[in-house]
Amino acid sequence: VLGGGAQGKQLYEELEEALIGADVGVEASARIVQAVRDDLKNEAHPETVRAALKAEIERVLESVERPAADSGDEPLVVMLVGVNGAGKTTTLAKLAARFKAERGPVIVAAADTFRAAAIDQLEVWCNRVGAEIIKQKQGSDPAAIAFDAVAAARARGIKTVLIDTAGRLQTKSNLMEELKKIARVAGRNLPGAPHETWLVLDATTGQNALSQAQVFKEAVPLTGVILAKLDSTAKGGVVIAIADRMKLPVRFVGIGESVEDLRPFDAHEFVEALFE
Amino acid sequence: TLSDRLEGVFKKLRGQGRITERNIEEALREVRLALLEADVNIAVVREFIEHVKSKALGQEVLRSLTPEQHLIKFVAAELAVVMGGQARELDLKVRPPVKLMLVGLQGSGKTTSLAKLARFLKVERKRRPLMVSTDVRRPAAMEQLRVLGAQLDIPVAESHENEDPVDIAERAVKRAELGGFDAVLIDTAGRLQIDTELMDELARLKAVARPHHTILVADAMTGQEAANVAQGFHARLQLSGVILTKLDSDARGGAALSIRSVTGAPILFAGLGEKLEAFEVFHPDRLASRILG
Ligand SMILES: Nc1nc2c(ncn2[C@@H]2O[C@H](COP(=O)(O)OP(=O)(O)OP(=O)(O)O)[C@@H](O)[C@H]2O)c(=O)[nH]1
Ligand SMILES: Nc1nc2c(ncn2[C@@H]2O[C@H](COP(=O)(O)OP(=O)(O)OP(=O)(O)O)[C@@H](O)[C@H]2O)c(=O)[nH]1
Numbered sequence: 386v387l388g389g390g391a392q393g394k395q396l397y398e399e400l401e402e403a404l405i406g407a408d409v410g411v412e413a414s415a416r417i418v419q420a421v422r423d424d425l426k427n428e429a430h431p432e433t434v435r436a437a438l439k440a441e442i443e444r445v446l447e448s449v450e451r452p453a454a455d456s457g458d459e460p461l462v463v464m465l466v467g468v469n470g471a472g473k474t475t476t477l478a479k480l481a482a483r484f485k486a487e488r489g490p491v492i493v494a495a496a497d498t499f500r501a502a503a504i505d506q507l508e509v510w511c512n513r514v515g516a517e518i519i520k521q522k523q524g525s526d527p528a529a530i531a532f533d534a535v536a537a538a539r540a541r542g543i544k545t546v547l548i549d550t551a552g553r554l555q556t557k558s559n560l561m562e563e564l565k566k567i568a569r570v571a572g573r574n575l576p577g578a579p580h581e582t583w584l585v586l587d588a589t590t591g592q593n594a595l596s597q598a599q600v601f602k603e604a605v606p607l608t609g610v611i612l613a614k615l616d617s618t619a620k621g622g623v624v625i626a627i628a629d630r631m632k633l634p635v636r637f638v639g640i641g642e643s644v645e646d647l648r649p650f651d652a653h654e655f656v657e658a659l660f661e
Numbered sequence: 662t663l664s665d666r667l668e669g670v671f672k673k674l675r676g677q678g679r680i681t682e683r684n685i686e687e688a689l690r691e692v693r694l695a696l697l698e699a700d701v702n703i704a705v706v707r708e709f710i711e712h713v714k715s716k717a718l719g720q721e722v723l724r725s726l727t728p729e730q731h732l733i734k735f736v737a738a739e740l741a742v743v744m745g746g747q748a749r750e751l752d753l754k755v756r757p758p759v760k761l762m763l764v765g766l767q768g769s770g771k772t773t774s775l776a777k778l779a780r781f782l783k784v785e786r787k788r789r790p791l792m793v794s795t796d797v798r799r800p801a802a803m804e805q806l807r808v809l810g811a812q813l814d815i816p817v818a819e820s821h822e823n824e825d826p827v828d829i830a831e832r833a834v835k836r837a838e839l840g841g842f843d844a845v846l847i848d849t850a851g852r853l854q855i856d857t858e859l860m861d862e863l864a865r866l867k868a869v870a871r872p873h874h875t876i877l878v879a880d881a882m883t884g885q886e887a888a889n890v891a892q893g894f895h896a897r898l899q900l901s902g903v904i905l906t907k908l909d910s911d912a913r914g915g916a917a918l919s920i921r922s923v924t925g926a927p928i929l930f931a932g933l934g935e936k937l938e939a940f941e942v943f944h945p946d947r948l949a950s951r952i953l954g
C-alpha cells in the first residue's frame with residue numbers, strides 16, 4: 386500500500402510525466418492525476434492507481450461519444466477540415482472507401498482549389514477507391530464546388546458527400562471565413578449540411594491541437610475529430626483535453642498511408658497504447 | 662505569461678524574507694511548466710533546467726531589484742545559445758553542384774520547403790538550382806513539385822512513379838553536373854523514423870546521391886515526439902540542418918529546442934506561410950522568447 390508518503394508521491398509524479406510525454410498536456414495531466422488521487426485517497430497499490438488512471442481517461446473519452454448524424458433521406462454531408470498537412474485528403478480517401486462499402490456510391494467535393502496539385506492528388510485517390518469527384522480548376526470558389534457536390538448527390542440519390550478542404554492555420558481569419566462560407570453554402574443547398582464536420586489532427590501535434598479545435602469550432606460546427614498518423618510514435622494525448630473541454634469525440638484514427646489504414650476510435654485501445 | 666507568473670513567484674518569495682538559492686527552485690519550476698506547455702520534450706526540459714541551475718544564476722538574480730525580469734532574460738539567453746546562438750548560414754562553399762536532400766515526417770512541409778529553398782538560392786544567393794522529387798508513393802507528389810517549379814521558373818528533373826527513388830536522384834545529380842546547375846535539391850517522401858524499410862531507402866539514397874546537406878523538415882507544432890523523431894533521422898542520416906515550418910501558426914515551437922538539443926543540428930530556415938516567398942533565415946533568439954511565452 387502506498388499511502389501519502391514519498392513512494393506514493395513518486396508514483397503519481399511518474400504517471401503525470403508519462404501523460405505529459407504522451408502530449409496530454411501539463412494542465413490536463415495534473416487534473417487527471419489529481420482526480421484519481423482524490424478518488425483513491427492516497428491508499429492504493431501502483432497497479433490499482435494505474436488502472437484507475439486508465440479508467441478515468443477512458444471515461445472522459447467515452448463520455449463524449451455519440452452516433453453520427455442522421456440525414457434522413459438526404460445525402461449525409463461530411464466536411465473535413467484542419468491545418469496544413471494534417472492528413473485530410475488521405476483520410477477522405479479512406480472514408481470514401483469505407484462509406485462506399487457501407488452506404489453505396491460516394492461523391493467527393495474537391496474543395497481545395499488552392500494548393501499545388503491538390504485536385505490531382507484527390508483525383509488519384511477517387512479513381513483508386515471508385516468515388517466520383519466533383520471538381521473545377523485551381524483557383525475556383527471552393528464553396529461553389531461544395532454546393533455542386535451536394536446538388537449532384539441529391540439529384541442522383543447518392544447517399545454520401547465528402548468535402549475535402551484546403552489546409553489552413555486557425556490563426557488566419559480570412560481562411561477561417563472562407564471555411565465558414567463553404568459550410569454555409571453547402572447548407573444553402575441542403576439545410577443541415579454539412580451534417581458532420583471533422584477536424585483532422587496530426588497525432589504528432591502538440592498542445593496547439595487544442596487551439597486548433599477551439600478556433601475551428603468557432604468557425605464551423607465541429608462534430609468530431611479524426612486522429613491521423615497514430616502509427617507514428619506519437620500517442621495523440623491532445624484528444625483527451627479536446628474531449629474534456631470541448632466535448633468533441635474522436636471518430637476515427639488513421640494508422641497509415643494506405644486506404645485501409647483507418648479504424649473507428651476505440652477509447653480502451655487508445656488508453657492502453659497511451660501507457661505502452 | 663511567464664513574466665507574470667515569475668513575478669508572482671518572486672513576490673511570494675520576497676514575502677517570506679530574503680530570496681535564497683533554494684527558492685530559485687520554485688521560479689525554475691515555472692520555467693519548466695512554460696517549456697512543457699510550449700511542447701518542449703520532457704527529458705529535454707529536465708536537462709535544460711539542470712543546465713540553467715548549474716550556471717549559478719542564483720547570485721545575479723538574488724541581487725536584482727526585478728529578479729523575475731532578470732531570470733527571464735537569463736533563461737531566454739540560455740535558450741538562444743542552446744538553439745544555436747546567431748542565425749546560421751547554409752554553407753554553399755562546396756564544389757558545385759551543392760546537393761541538398763530534404764527529409765522528415767509525412768506532411769511536415771518538405772515539398773513546399775524544397776521549392777522555397779530553391780527560390781531562396783535563386784533569388785537571394787544567385788544560384789541555378791535544379792529540383793527533383795524522389796517521392797514515388799504519395800499521389801501527385803511529383804506533379805506538386807512540377808507545379809511549384811513552373812511557378813518559380815525553376816527546372817524540375819525528370820521522375821516517374823515506377824522508378825527507384827535512388828535512380829531518380831542519381832539521374833538528377835548527373836544532369837546537374839552536366840547541365841550547368843550549381844545546386845540540386847532532392848525531395849523525398851514523408852516517412853516515420855521507425856519505418857525501417859523506408860529509413861533504409863533514405864540511407865541508400867544518401868549513400869548514392871551523397872548530398873552535402875541532409876536537412877530535416879519539421880513542423881513547428883510537433884509535440885513531445887519531436888525529440889525522438891529528430892533522433893531517429895539523425896542516427897540514420899547525420900543531419901546537417903533543420904527547416905522549421907508553419908511558424909506562422911501560434912504554436913509555441915518548443916519542438917525546435919527538442920530537435921536542436923538531441924541532434925545539435927542548426928535550424929537554418931523558418932517556413933512562415935504557404936506562399937513560396939514565406940521563407941527566411943532562422944533567428945534563434947526570436948524563437949527563444951516565443952517558446953517561453
Ligand atoms: N503514416 C501516416 N501518414 C499519413 C496518415 N494520414 C495521412 N498521412 C500522410 O500525411 C501526408 C499528408 O497527407 P494529406 O492527406 O496530403 O494531408 P492534408 O491535410 O490533405 O494536407 P494539405 O491539404 O496540404 O493541408 C501524406 O504523405 C499522407 O500519406 C496516417 O494515418 N499515417
Ligand atoms: N501555413 C504554412 N503552411 C505550410 C508551410 N510549409 C508548408 N505548408 C503547407 O503544409 C502542407 C504540407 O506541405 P507539403 O510540402 O506537401 O508537405 P510534405 O512534407 O512534402 O508532405 P509529404 O510529402 O506528404 O510528406 C501544404 O498545405 C503546404 O502548403 C508553412 O511554413 N506555413
Ligand SMILES: [Mg+2]
Nearest residue numbers: 473474497552
Ligand atoms: Mg489535402
Ligand SMILES: [Mg+2]
Nearest residue numbers: 771772796802
Ligand atoms: Mg512532399
